[in-house]
Amino acid sequence: MTLPQGENNAPAYQQVKDHILDRVLKGDWPEGARVPSENELTRSLGFSRMTVNRALRELTAEGWLTRTQGAGTFVAKSRPQSAVLEIRNIADEIRERGHEYSSQIYQLRVETAGSVEAGLLGLEEGTEIFHSLILHFENGQPVQLEDRFVNPAAAPDYLSQNFRSITPYEYLMKAAPLSEAEHVIQAIQPDPETARLLSISPQSPCLLLKRRTWSGDKSVTYARLVHPGDRFQLWGRFSS
Amino acid sequence: MTLPQGENNAPAYQQVKDHILDRVLKGDWPEGARVPSENELTRSLGFSRMTVNRALRELTAEGWLTRTQGAGTFVAKSRPQSAVLEIRNIADEIRERGHEYSSQIYQLRVETAGSVEAGLLGLEEGTEIFHSLILHFENGQPVQLEDRFVNPAAAPDYLSQNFRSITPYEYLMKAAPLSEAEHVIQAIQPDPETARLLSISPQSPCLLLKRRTWSGDKSVTYARLVHPGDRFQLWGRFSS
DNA sequence: GGCGCAAGCTTGTCTATACAAGCCTGATTG
């Protein structure tokens, strides 16, 4: 069997990947079906076993296949689809639209963690944590209210930053490179204080993004980001 | 140099990955820093170049490093963080909560694509497309209004499905395995008709998820999913 | 001083070989 023409300039491992993915997407190999073994593919496609192995490993990492040592390679069950959304630095986002970014710091201090904050940061109640409340503006109009708790162990110098010139996002990216994150997204009606700060009516729908991040084995931050629904959206596009 | 103890039972390529990631997360190698070459790592760590290569390639695929043939390997600039959110089959989600799922089909028909729908599906205006409008219930309460357009070329049998027993999501997962997806998430105020169908007041905030998917090179579907804010949220957690 | 070229170092890719570890199936024994 020969591989499809037009792909012969691609590296061999990529040709193997394309060949198998093509069979899967066309329905020739439905989910659960057993994919030919590495040795079978080696013989039929004419590439080395290590080349075939690389192709199968990468397709497995991308979610298309599952492999079990000794048993074989199978087409993966369709797992829940994902939305991959970019969570960018709000300042960069605004500036790239050609708009003016500014911010106002309402609070930046040490606090003693209550049971809720402690739980969210994976710390003991009573531990000292950092707490900031910052309003972000686009062309003078409020676009995000950022209420953030930070674990001092992960970013000890958090309080000494100038968050008028950099955002907490920028600072934490450098101070505590992200290795794990959790997000919850909801549509909410803002409480009166939040509505006031965002300069919207209490009936305006808001997009709430709650996120926790970890760096290595260390909890870094818990943030509640509230956005007026008509001034902010999340967007993402991904491919396998 | 020896690798950290306690990791010596891991495969060699994993030990190399852990070693490098540890240096990155500790800040020893800040973003932009050049990582020792494959040959240097081969000599210092005592593994083969192919083992080192596999570790570096995987860290690159995971977003930690960037590599340029001839130039070297560098610690990646922190790219925009991502939220990875599961978009599950609404019926499964409801049933796994121990609740009762049901649905009502308001519309399921062929239509001629207007310029908007055609644009969203990457088709010519005037092309025939499928259009369904379905309300999903949890314990008798509306939880999602699904307004969906489907490209017949990708799912020719769409109209002949019984969407009381399976959801369009389930059907399309099998008929057109997803290879690419795009999402937009917003908080909106529903129009009167949508509010009526969802049994909410027109002032209730709603979470709107707009998604387009592709299978291979073929556009599959464009869906607008509207959810009462107090009855639905998106959640996701990922790690590198 | 600038440009071009070559050498050296880098990553990208491929193959062959080897051994470890796990799964499955068939045969044998009790």
Added chain:
DNA sequence: CAATCAGGCTTGTATAGACAAGCTTGCGCC
């Protein structure tokens, strides 16, 4: 008939060697 074991086939991992292709740097020449 059931259980166990062995053989064969599978994937997992590692290494050595090879060649291609790209980048960087230094040197020589104009």
